[in-house]
Amino acid sequence: MRRDTFQAIADPTRREILDLIACKPLNINALAGRFSISRTAVYKHLRILLECDVIEIKQCGRERYCMPKPGKISAVRDWLDAFELKLRDVP
Amino acid sequence: MRRDTFQAIADPTRREILDLIACKPLNINALAGRFSISRTAVYKHLRILLECDVIEIKQCGRERYCMPKPGKISAVRDWLDAFELKLRDVP
């Protein structure tokens, strides 16, 4: 299984999840409520985001709050920077 | 079929293709020669990159040279920028 940051943000639902929790941490049910797909489907996206290390989840009573984990996302920016640098060198 | 820039760069082979032709335009056979997979497989990746509008192909005799097409790639950078801006606002 290819589990890198590029894969993490390839899916539009996962990008939307990231956008949502970037503004405010949300527990899993609240998050799932924002989408038309099932909670389980959202949960699976969360697992992928977790595996890719772009989010973290903190337990709070019986709820678990999801929040972005900056760091790994920069891998994408790094690749983009390198790529566009090459374009500039040999246009 | 989800055919956006995020999808285009999600596959490592496609990123490698982009990296290669960013340095120097290559025809399809030359490009395929750089990978261990079949020419047809590389060709399929090229079609996806074409559909996502991140490369262009120029005919030159019987050869077709692939080169990056800047522009659409910026969609990724735009999303990244907006995302990290949100992180900065509500940390």
Place this chain on the structure above:
DNA sequence: GACCCATGCAACCAAAAGGTTTCACATATT
């Protein structure tokens, strides 16, 4: 203890992704 509510997870499914082999065809080269 009994009952909710939020979550984890297994089993299953259809479609898409990524690959292969094979053949067709167009353009150079001899």
Place this chain on the structure above:
DNA sequence: AATATGTGAAACCTTTTGGTTGCATGGGTC
């Protein structure tokens, strides 16, 4: 004209992806 090279594309296969329903569990609350 015959041959070699570069490419396009069909048919097929396996694995991954993204989704579902249904059930188990575990921490609050009454």
